[in-house]
Amino acid sequence: MTDKKANVICRCEEIEIDEIRKWIDAGYTNFEELKRILRVGMGPCQGRGCRDIILREISKSTGKPVAELLPGVIRPPVKPVKAKLLAEDNE
Amino acid sequence: MTIKTADVIVVGGGVHGASTTYELAKAGVKVVLFEKEYLGSGGSGRSAAGLRQHFGTETNLHMAKYNLQVFPTLEEELDTGMSLEFTQWGYMWVAYADSVLAQLQKNVDLQKSLDIPSVMMAPDEVKARWPYLCMDGIIGVAFCGDDGHINPQTLTLSYGHAARRFGATVKTYCPVVKLLAENGKIKGVVTEDGEEWHAPKVLLSSGPWSTPLAATVGVDLPVYPERHNLLITEPVEVFDCPMVLCLDDGAYFKQCPNGTFMFGRDDQDEPHTTETTNSAKFLEGVTTSVLKRIPALSGIRVVRQWSGPYDNTPDHNAIIDWTPVEGLLVNCGWSGHGLQFGPSGGRVCKELLMGEKPFVDLYRFRLSRFAENDLFFEPAFI
Numbered sequence: 362m363t364d365k366k367a368n369v370i371c372r373c374e375e376i377e378i379d380e381i382r383k384w385i386d387a388g389y390t391n392f393e394e395l396k397r398i399l400r401v402g403m404g405p406c407q408g409r410g411c412r413d414i415i416l417r418e419i420s421k422s423t424g425k426p427v428a429e430l431l432p433g434v435i436r437p438p439v440k441p442v443k444a445k446l447l448a449e450d451n452e
Numbered sequence: 453m454t455i456k457t458a459d460v461i462v463v464g465g466g467v468h469g470a471s472t473t474y475e476l477a478k479a480g481v482k483v484v485l486f487e488k489e490y491l492g493s494g495g496s497g498r499s500a501a502g503l504r505q506h507f508g509t510e511t512n513l514h515m516a517k518y519n520l521q522v523f524p525t526l527e528e529e530l531d532t533g534m535s536l537e538f539t540q541w542g543y544m545w546v547a548y549a550d551s552v553l554a555q556l557q558k559n560v561d562l563q564k565s566l567d568i569p570s571v572m573m574a575p576d577e578v579k580a581r582w583p584y585l586c587m588d589g590i591i592g593v594a595f596c597g598d599d600g601h602i603n604p605q606t607l608t609l610s611y612g613h614a615a616r617r618f619g620a621t622v623k624t625y626c627p628v629v630k631l632l633a634e635n636g637k638i639k640g641v642v643t644e645d646g647e648e649w650h651a652p653k654v655l656l657s658s659g660p661w662s663t664p665l666a667a668t669v670g671v672d673l674p675v676y677p678e679r680h681n682l683l684i685t686e687p688v689e690v691f692d693c694p695m696v697l698c699l700d701d702g703a704y705f706k707q708c709p710n711g712t713f714m715f716g717r718d719d720q721d722e723p724h725t726t727e728t729t730n731s732a733k734f735l736e737g738v739t740t741s742v743l744k745r746i747p748a749l750s751g752i753r754v755v756r757q758w759s760g761p762y763d764n765t766p767d768h769n770a771i772i773d774w775t776p777v778e779g780l781l782v783n784c785g786w787s788g789h790g791l792q793f794g795p796s797g798g799r800v801c802k803e804l805l806m807g808e809k810p811f812v813d814l815y816r817f818r819l820s821r822f823a824e825n826d827l828f829f830e831p832a833f834i
Binding site: 436451 | 684783
């Protein structure tokens with residue numbers, strides 16, 4: 362059985378809230394750093410599921426409003442695209 | 453205004469700045485690191501992070517060998533809770549022309565003389581060992597099975613995290629706007645928010661941003677940025693695909709330990725900028741080139757692309773040297789192979805800053821080689 366308390370925030374990389382809070386408490390209070398330590402926002406959804414929740418956690422910890430926090434970057438191609446579709450036009 | 457002081461100031465929180473800060477803090481030096489954003493936000497974290505011992509000069513090989521001695525136990529040593537994702541799935545240089553193959557053979561002969569386990573392999577041997585690679589037109593490869601991959605983000609962040617544990621001050625989102633010198637000696641730095649820090653020794657390790665900072669104290673560095681692009685795919689089953697570097701059009705690819713694939717391709721027409729903008733031309737070119745070599749990946753999805761700057765010098769080798777300003781050391785200009793030199797770069801800079809003899813002869817890395825027209829030619833650069 363899985364742990365009843367497991368509270369997965371980033372479903373792409375299966376990262377739980379406790380893990381995120383641990384690194385915020387260690388001083389990593391921006392999304393860019395948490396992304397690089399935990400891979401949150403690096404999966405196929407690029408943070409659509411976890412970004413807002415993580416920014417709220419950072420806000421709670423630092424006292425800064427969410428609007429003042431750096432939200433991190435969403436990279437092209439935004440939605441995953443099959444490699445052969447990108448390559449075709451060039452052939 | 454209160455002026456703060458340290459024994460050593462490090463400007464730039466890429467892997468070399470972070471590893472030097474770690475080494476100094478471990479040795480008990482009062483060190484402060486300034487980074488304009490987060491650690492690794494410049495070239496380091498954006499690197500393809502290949503680890504290799506395929507070089508063609510003794511200086512680079514001695515340092516590369518040291519790097520590969522450090523990496524296997526570095527996660528344990530830094531002990532931060534971050535995974536460095538170190539793997540040794542090998543690194544392959546693929547030749548499509550006789551002159552290229554002859555140079556690879558020369559490099560491998562030199563590597564073997566230094567006890568590096570590199571080998572030359574014929575096309576049929578490549579086909580037998582990696583049947584999924586489609587290497588039409590290749591005439592041979594150089595391969596080193598001890599080479600591999602590391603996570604460049606956690607590597608840089610871990611060095612900084614461990615440095616803090618040893619008492620270093622690591623200031624992120626704190627850009628240095630100028631260096632301060634007086635009577636030919638370094639004095640300190642000024643940050644964007646107007647803080648002044650003084651130290652008798654300063655290390656400038658800011659990649660392509662080193663050039664404008666050095667200019668603030670009259671030091672001319674021949675280091676300029678050049679944009680390079682990468683992409684990462686969704687994860688697939690892990691089959692330990694090594695780093696494959698194709699020396700016809702500069703395309704390369706490898707599997708990362710979480711199953712994703714990284715594709716890259718060098719392009720002479722890329723802009724000389726530190727702007728991390730993206731290019732659709734890259735996506736088309738790199739997927740076309742890589743899918744020819746590994747057709748099994750045609751259905752894989754591309755998740756993200758990004759870019760980052762190389763810090764190029766005229767001979768594509770680093771500058772590790774004291775500048776004409778007394779007390780100002782530079783370590784930059786790695787030209788695209790610098791991430792993997794974090795361990796050795798950190799060690800030699802710590803040795804120089806503490807007045808010790810560096811463990812390798814750094815003569816080839818000297819700054820004056822450009823003025824003397826005595827360039828450091830490395831046959832194995834990408």
